[in-house]
Amino acid sequence: xxxxxxxxxxxxxxxxxxxxxxxxxxxxxxxxxxxxxxxxxxxxxxxxxxxxxxxxxxxxxxxxxxxxxxxxxxxxxxxxxxxxxxxxxxxxxxxxxxxxxxxxxxxxxxxxxxxxxxxxxxxxxxxxxxxxxxxxxxxxxxxxxxxxx
Amino acid sequence: xxxxxxxxxxxxxxxxxxxxxxxxxxxxxxxxxxxxxxxxxxxxxxxxxxxxxxxxxxxxxxxxxxxxxxxxxxxxxxxxxxxxxxxxxxxxxxxxxxxxxxxxxxxxxxxxxxxxxxxxxxxxxxxxxxxxxxxxxxxxxxxxxxxxxxxxxxxxxxxxxxxxxxxxxxxxxxxxxxxxxxxxxxxxxxxxxxxxxxxxxxxxxxxxxxxxxxxxxxxxxxxxxxxxxxxxxxxxxxxxxxxxxxxxxxxxxxxxxxxxxxxxxxxxxxxxxxxxxxxxxxxxxxxxxxxxxxxxxxxxxxxxxxxxxxxxxxxxxxxxxxxxxxxxxxxxxxxxxxxxxxxxxxxxxxxxxxxxxxxxxxxxxxxxxxxxxxxxxxxxxxxxxxxxxxxxxxxxxxxxxxxxxxxxxxxxxxxxxxxxxxxxxxxxxxxxxxxxxxxxxxxxxxxxxxxxxxxxxxxxxxxxxxxxxxxxxxxxxxxxxxxxxxxxxxxxxxxxxxxxxxxxxxxxxxxxxxxxxxxxxxxxxxxxxxxxxxxxxxxxxxxxxxxxxxxxxxxxxxxxxxxxxxxxxxxxxxxxxxxxxxxxxxxxxxxxxxxxxxxxxxxxxxxxxxx
Numbered sequence: 001x002x003x004x005x006x007x008x009x010x011x012x013x014x015x016x017x018x019x020x021x022x023x024x025x026x027x028x029x030x031x032x033x034x035x036x037x038x039x040x041x042x043x044x045x046x047x048x049x050x051x052x053x054x055x056x057x058x059x060x061x062x063x064x065x066x067x068x069x070x071x072x073x074x075x076x077x078x079x080x081x082x083x084x085x086x087x088x089x090x091x092x093x094x095x096x097x098x099x100x101x102x103x104x105x106x107x108x109x110x111x112x113x114x115x116x117x118x119x120x121x122x123x124x125x126x127x128x129x130x131x132x133x134x135x136x137x138x139x140x141x142x143x144x145x146x147x148x149x
Numbered sequence: 150x151x152x153x154x155x156x157x158x159x160x161x162x163x164x165x166x167x168x169x170x171x172x173x174x175x176x177x178x179x180x181x182x183x184x185x186x187x188x189x190x191x192x193x194x195x196x197x198x199x200x201x202x203x204x205x206x207x208x209x210x211x212x213x214x215x216x217x218x219x220x221x222x223x224x225x226x227x228x229x230x231x232x233x234x235x236x237x238x239x240x241x242x243x244x245x246x247x248x249x250x251x252x253x254x255x256x257x258x259x260x261x262x263x264x265x266x267x268x269x270x271x272x273x274x275x276x277x278x279x280x281x282x283x284x285x286x287x288x289x290x291x292x293x294x295x296x297x298x299x300x301x302x303x304x305x306x307x308x309x310x311x312x313x314x315x316x317x318x319x320x321x322x323x324x325x326x327x328x329x330x331x332x333x334x335x336x337x338x339x340x341x342x343x344x345x346x347x348x349x350x351x352x353x354x355x356x357x358x359x360x361x362x363x364x365x366x367x368x369x370x371x372x373x374x375x376x377x378x379x380x381x382x383x384x385x386x387x388x389x390x391x392x393x394x395x396x397x398x399x400x401x402x403x404x405x406x407x408x409x410x411x412x413x414x415x416x417x418x419x420x421x422x423x424x425x426x427x428x429x430x431x432x433x434x435x436x437x438x439x440x441x442x443x444x445x446x447x448x449x450x451x452x453x454x455x456x457x458x459x460x461x462x463x464x465x466x467x468x469x470x471x472x473x474x475x476x477x478x479x480x481x482x483x484x485x486x487x488x489x490x491x492x493x494x495x496x497x498x499x500x501x502x503x504x505x506x507x508x509x510x511x512x513x514x515x516x517x518x519x520x521x522x523x524x525x526x527x528x529x530x531x532x533x534x535x536x537x538x539x540x541x542x543x544x545x546x547x548x549x550x551x552x553x554x555x556x557x558x559x560x561x562x563x564x565x566x567x568x569x570x571x572x573x574x575x576x577x578x579x580x581x582x583x584x585x586x587x588x589x590x591x592x593x594x595x596x597x598x599x600x601x602x603x604x605x606x607x608x609x610x611x612x613x614x615x616x617x618x619x620x621x622x623x624x625x626x627x628x629x630x631x632x633x634x635x636x637x638x639x640x641x642x643x644x645x646x647x648x649x650x651x652x653x654x655x656x657x658x659x660x661x662x663x664x665x666x667x668x669x670x671x672x673x674x675x676x677x678x679x680x681x682x683x684x685x686x687x688x689x690x691x692x693x694x695x696x697x698x699x700x701x702x703x704x705x706x707x708x709x710x711x712x713x714x715x716x717x718x719x720x721x722x723x724x725x726x727x728x729x730x731x732x733x734x735x736x737x738x739x740x741x742x743x744x745x746x747x748x749x750x751x752x753x754x755x756x757x758x759x760x
Contacts, residue, residue: 009426012426012427012428012429012433012436013428013429014429014430014431014432014433014434014436015431015432016218016220016371016432016433016434019217019218019432020218020364020367020368022354023218023357023360023363023364024360024364026354027356027360028354028355028356028357029216029217029218029354029355029356029357030252030352030353030354030355031248031431032252032352032354033354042325042326042428042440042446043291043294043295043298043326045425045440047428101352102352116364119368120367120368120371120434122371122375122384122434122435122436123384123436
């Protein structure tokens, strides 16, 4: 199963992913409206991506009283028509993967299994990959870090 | 919509903000950024204005591409009359401030007057508030930004440091940890207006004319940029890559240009242990910024040499720390490194009295001494108070004719290149509109020795040579470079991805035309796009001549003419005065300027009619 994986240590903070996402889904260049959101602080020295993890047993699905959210395959789908914008999913998500901005609920739909954000990342900080690949990659990096010491 | 962003005129004396629409005819003629900034400066600034008086104006301007999906488009220009030179003050800077200003609804701020006490401007959606800055005044650029964020939330800022507050003539404006509008003393102008910072936060996205096409074209462009051999190098070592190529032939400014090459262990590879991560400005896939292990960002190539070789520093880590200090205090790296080297050189020559230097014996490569003096400059204490005047300290320092200052039009040379070997570089810094400056025209491809002549001819035109030491065809190379870099500065995309800057490929007029179409829907020809750069260069020339510049100001530091380079391939090379004059005359002719370097009357009227 493929998922969208984030590698914060490779994120440069540029927000091209969020800009592309907002332009595709809302017709405007606005990094604050990306379903993928970059939090960066050059004084605290970090860049981190926040995006829906598409949980199997998702809190957002559980708390939605209108059944506007459901899991389909590897994606949590949000139904715009059923949604009453109560923002409960935003509050309930433990990973800050769903957010609301200017009255809109913003959540990653993986662009139907071909996420645009990945195409705009220049460092491999975003990857659409099999779960086995993801863990292999992280283990490799951990191994090289351990062996360096 | 990109084309509905406003111009705000802030009068700090009257505490009044006026918001205006911007005509699209003006945007079409100049795109924004550097071009529109100089347009307003030329139109609005009175005659004989003292750069430090309330009558000077200070402009922060974004470009047509700022804040959009266009790559490397997080940029803005800051423009004014320079307290360092008395001519054009203008800088181009990246980071995250400019997009935020645009998301708040403004494409440009023009600041007039002087606040009664220190203030900041707080920009939110369609609103600008003048707020008290007493909690931030006196703080370094890092301290102040952290504090302002605590108070105002996730704003992005442009500000001056203690150096600007204390009216150091070469104080910079900064956004973030290291990004600077460095040259020409704009931080000093901020200080003179009692303006500590402009902080912006906006929620309004930018709608573009053709969203789907823009996504498709930018993805294509990004892949094209990333497929170049140079991009991964820029993304792993940044501008430091230039050290090795320049040092190899003897093109590194060393010890105030008494030498022209320095240590080989300052090559980019040796920086690696001190770099934690490479980071980017907004919308940039290149990511050339170093986050260093000493709590700051950098070094850039400029820092490495002007606070390194030029003042005789041996240790990489000490150079990085000096860079961090200069950045935090809000001083310009190039000017600071040049003035320090000048003072040390003059001391070594016996022209400078120890009484003036607070008892210091000025030496090459003394880290602790450099730290002491830099701190004193920013706070205008003792000897620092003299150096804070920059070129104006010449008589006091025993060099009244500035014979040993590496500067043009009273602005120290921006880049580390010793230009005695490379004649196109020499012409470029001699004629740049903001003093000795490489970013107006740096013809990098000139020193790509392996680049075939036919490729150079295709780019610059017939008549160029493959020999950097020849004077032939160099006017062509500089004019071509100047125009395309001015155009990309008006769009506010980074020169790093501009055709002809780091690569014979990348963003050329055809790509610019495409991006302009995606964002605005305007169908422009490549020739029309290039006219934007030409107008900008001419407007800057008009402004400078109005401020008293003449043809005689287009010259070089005396040392580049009279003292041949002593080391490596460049050994024995210098700039020949007669050949230089001929090259300059060709350059004026290519611009369509008069023999004495003026913009002709007809052209002046044409440019003044733009609105």
